[in-house]
Amino acid sequence: MSAIPAEAITAESKADTVGQYDDLVNAGYEHGFVTEIESDTLPPGLDEGVVRAISARKGEPEWMTEWRLAAYRKWLEMPTPTWAAVHYPPIDYQAISYFSAPKKKEGPKSLDEVDPILLETYQKLGIPIEEQKALAGIAVDAVFDSVSVATTFREKLHEAGVIFCSISEAVQDYPELVQKYLGTVVPPTDNFYTGLNSAVFTDGTFVYVPKNTRCPMELSTYFRINTPNTGQFERTLIVADEGSYVSYLEGCTAPQRDENQLHAAVVELIALDDAEIKYSTVQNWYPGDENGKGGIYNFVTKRGDCRGHRSKISWTQVETGSAITWKYPSCILRGDDSVGEFYSVAVTKGRQQADTGTKMIHLGKNTSSTIVSKGISAQHGQQAYRGLVRIAARAEGARNHTQCDSLLIGDKSSAHTFPYIEVKNSSAKMEHEATTSKISDDQLFYCRARGLSEEDAVSMIVNGFCKEVFNELPMEFAVEAQKLLSISLEGAVG
């Protein structure tokens, strides 16, 4: 088929236009992909027609379509947030294409076509060749090991009664669960990007752990089935029913090939009575070149709701990628005796900017929260920790401990700390510690006088600085995260 007619892009949001979009989207299948990319991607731009087209393309039920449309209409009235300490040119939301069928994506055909710098990083991380291909976006043969791994994985989870699937599948197969929980932690109207995400999310992950069940393995996006490319508007929903436990790993230490500049994900966690969710992230998206050109904007909203008594939600994140990171994984401590934790390592170098932190909202009695944030800035990297601890009037006996440490490398980087504390109950116990330090010449010389190179010395000192956070990561992930940190800081000194 030929280029998409301009009138289709600006079509009114009437029911009869949906069919038109469907034709556009589906056309590629019929015509055998003579013009693969064009025919399988919605034209740039966003209106109700596009929202309907996305929903229709995914065969969603009416309630889901309406949910998206309601979000879209609210989004139109919302302003872009400008309070974060990050700078970037205005984003033209009409210039983005909001749907792209994943399978047809034009990727490199072999490793020879992949950016050698990317390959070098894979090798340093020790990633097997087949996985390198997958990460680089090369279509991988069916013989690829992970197929069998995935199958065993799925069987084992099925036995335990754990649901782990793409959110698209969940909308089809478990509509009552999705309807009950979707948007209840992060409402579409929460902020500009959640509004956008709610309207146009393409895929993501759904997890449900039944009562009194301990999920038999770490769930990882890495082994997620049937969602090869979740795209730029990812949606994750994890529900831990009473007395259950789940640990979820998001991301990968290897830099992933990605052509979308704007990423606006939403993650919602719900822990009922006595349930625990541990959510770990390693984010290593493309940060842009040395002038900051071309990197990913990561504007993500992550929030956990300790809805039940004695529930616990723990966020651990290692953020080394993206040009701009705007991210505040938060906990609403609604249930009595519930616990929220946030452990974070964020690295900015080159021209990277990060405004990240957390919110701990204490509503229940005897709730407690811990925040440990480690920020590392090198070269021209800019970083802000922004954290809110709010103790509601009824949150008798609430406790918080906050520790945020910044490490500066070189004299052009910067770190800022913006702690917000609101206490409405006098029984609250609050502790806040903050430090800013530099890697001292003494430390470097000491290491070098023992035979270590300057780079190894920096990496060792930085890893030491981050230790409390790495200790919270699952073992394998922690090892990878350490390596990643070393690689990220290569050449950042001097």
Add this chain to the structure above:
Amino acid sequence: MLSVKGLKANVGDKEILRGLDLEVAPGEVHAIMGPNGSGKSTFAHVLSGREGYEVTAGSAMLDGTDLFELDPEERARLGLFLAFQYPVELPGVNNMYFLKAALNAIRKSRGEDEFDAVSFMRLMKEKLKVLHLDDSLLKRPVNFGFSGGEKKRNEIFQMAMLEPKLAILDETDSGLDIDALRIVADGVNALRSPERSMIVVTHYQRLLDYIEPDYVHVLAKGQIIRSGGKELALELEEKGYGWIVDGEAA
């Protein structure tokens, strides 16, 4: 082993070392003594390659290699070890991990196999035994929260593990009580060998009661102004530095 000739070095515009000569043969222990500000620590730092010093003249050869051509880590890999006067704290960096990384960096540079965890542990146990140390310091972050005595013991333990050709002990006795001093000195004595040379930099004679030097040198105003046997240290203890320093200056 070590041959230093006509060494001159500045800190900023100020000349600290003004033509220092020193010859150290394998297996020898040399004590360098001198009043405050005589350049003792500067000498130790210049040899190990610390930034902030400018060598303006002279040379320092270790087994025929010009030290001033090398980065600090290259000097360490060549077999030079500096025991710090003020060992530096590395928060969060496990002491064992640090040592293993250092030892393997040195071995690798020499084309030797890197130690795996098992052989490293074995070596560590062996060295702990030689020095009569327990392993309580090893699981903690490098020097972090250590007492003064613990820091110095840790330096000696590192020296034992890295097995240098030439060890420079920079005022290792400073800040130590007599018990800690004895432990450190015993460690140093246990590491004396016909292949290993040591330069003991100290202000006071008392360390030399425990570490018996082959030679004693008096450093003043950036030069070695007198050398002798261990009896020179005793004489200094008795008379102070004034009689030599003033005598030379006159």
